[in-house]
Amino acid sequence: MALSVKEALEYLTASHKAHRLAHAYLICGTTGSGKEELARKFAALTLHCSEEVLSSCPPHPDFHRVQPVSKSRRIVIEQVRLLEQILRRSATRTAKIAVIQEADRFALNAANAFLKTLEEPPTGTYLILLTTNPEVVLPAILSRCIRISLRQKEKWQPTQQERSIVAHFNHCLQLSVGTVAQTFQFVRGFQTVLAECKEDASRQAAAELEHCRQHYQNRTDGTWFAERARHSKAMMESVSIHLRHGLITAVKSFLVEGLRVFHLGTTSPDPGVAFLSKVPQETLLQQIELLDRLQCFLASGVNESLALEVFFLEIFSLILRGDFESDGELTSELPLLPS
Numbered sequence: 001m002a003l004s005v006k007e008a009l010e011y012l013t014a015s016h017k018a019h020r021l022a023h024a025y026l027i028c029g030t031t032g033s034g035k036e037e038l039a040r041k042f043a044a045l046t047l048h049c050s051e052e053v054l055s056s057c058p059p060h061p062d063f064h065r066v067q068p069v070s071k072s073r074r075i076v077i078e079q080v081r082l083l084e085q086i087l088r089r090s091a092t093r094t095a096k097i098a099v100i101q102e103a104d105r106f107a108l109n110a111a112n113a114f115l116k117t118l119e120e121p122p123t124g125t126y127l128i129l130l131t132t133n134p135e136v137v138l139p140a141i142l143s144r145c146i147r148i149s150l151r152q153k154e155k156w157q158p159t160q161q162e163r164s165i166v167a168h169f170n171h172c173l174q175l176s177v178g179t180v181a182q183t184f185q186f187v188r189g190f191q192t193v194l195a196e197c198k199e200d201a202s203r204q205a206a207a208e209l210e211h212c213r214q215h216y217q218n219r220t221d222g223t224w225f226a227e228r229a230r231h232s233k234a235m236m237e238s239v240s241i242h243l244r245h246g247l248i249t250a251v252k253s254f255l256v257e258g259l260r261v262f263h264l265g266t267t268s269p270d271p272g273v274a275f276l277s278k279v280p281q282e283t284l285l286q287q288i289e290l291l292d293r294l295q296c297f298l299a300s301g302v303n304e305s306l307a308l309e310v311f312f313l314e315i316f317s318l319i320l321r322g323d324f325e326s327d328g329e330l331t332s333e334l335p336l337l338p339s
Contacts, residue, residue: 001149002029002149002150002151003148003149003150003151004034004150004151004153005033005034005037005038005041005150005153008027008038008148008150009038009041009042009045011148012025012038012042012045013045016045016046021046021126022145022146023118023121023125023126023127024118024121024126024127024128024129024144024145024146025042025126025127025128025129025145025146025147025148026103026129026131026134026137026141026142026145026146026147026148027039027128027129027130027131027148027150028130028131028132028133028134028147028148028149028150029132029149029150029151029152030132030152031132031249032152032153033150033151033152033153034150034153035130035131035132035150036099036101036130038148038150039099039128039130040054042097042126042128043063043097043099043128046095046097046126047060047062047063047093047094047095047097048093048094059208062093062095062096062097063096063097063099064083064086064087064096064097064098064099065098065099065101066079066080066083066098066099066100066101067100067101067102067242068101068102068105069237073102073105073241073299074105074106074107074110075100075102075103075105075106075107075110076107076110077107077109077110077113079110080110080113080114080117081113083098083117084113084116084117086098087117087121087122087125088122094124095124095125095126096122096124096125096126097125097126097128098125098126098127098128099128099130100114100127100128100129100130101130102130102131102132103129103130103131103137103141104131104132104133104134104136104137106138106141111138111140111141114141115140115141115144118141118144118145119144127145129141129145134147134149158250158253159246161193161196161197161243161247162246162247162250163250164193165189165190165193165247165250165251166250166251166254166272167272168186168189168190169186169251169254170254170272170275172185172186172316173275173315173316173319174275179313179316179317180313182316183309183312183313183316184309186312186316187305187308187309187312190247190308191304191305191308193247194240194243194244194247197243198239198240198243201239201240201243205239241298241299244298244304245295245298248291248294248295248298249295251291252288252291252292254272254273254276255276255284255287255288255291256288257270257273257276258273258275258276258277258279258284259276259281259284259285259288261273261274261276261277262276262277262279262281262284263281279319283318283319286318287315287318290311290314290315291311291315293311294307294308294311297311
């Protein structure tokens, strides 16, 4: 049975009070169902701290994250070995928490190595695995975890950066009479927002690396910190790809909402969606398909700027070629992005 985040947290809280927590949980659900939110709340409960402390710089010494790294978007064996080293050290307080994001993305040798941790977890260690695709997770891993399924929240909430990109896309879409100019304007804005996201992530990664250097360098041999630095660099590549994917997905979700309004024949209070509802269904479907193809091309390692320009030029051009009724009114003023 799928639970809400609140219901799942109540279940975990009751288990915690009864001293009956399992050492590993698999939290699964669609994007926006609250998997990471539940993981943070569980970690805060177990470590007796606030959620803010978990994401502070330096991070909480007993809270650790593992996620796919580099262009392969895989959790690799080096990450598993590093996590094992960290978890084997004594907790600063009562427990250690490790959150494994995208647990369906283990490389095979990494999954096999992780099984050893699942089978013989260090005392006081809790492993939280997150996935949107539980059917892809190795059966051997599934069998060693308590599964918690989350149901979709009523409405997915985009990040501030995703909202900015959608607003910028909507503005350029309605000004696509100068398609080439609007394409370059949008791509510049897209890359500016992405660069800002990367910079924020880079600062956080640097702070975490410095924290590790101060706390662990003298407790291990010299190779550990070098491995940690390589891991941090690979992680930044992965974060960049993840952020880019999220921005494109936000644009796709905006188009899907326009398609939904078109099909239902309803109205939307969002002026941008109202504009999309006048666009032919076939045009919206073609634009969504182009965004799917763009994400596939980017995942294969093609030049980012060139791919964005080619695909969004085609997306904006479809509006020019479409036959739909427009009242000629633009939505809001241009968002605060480069012109």
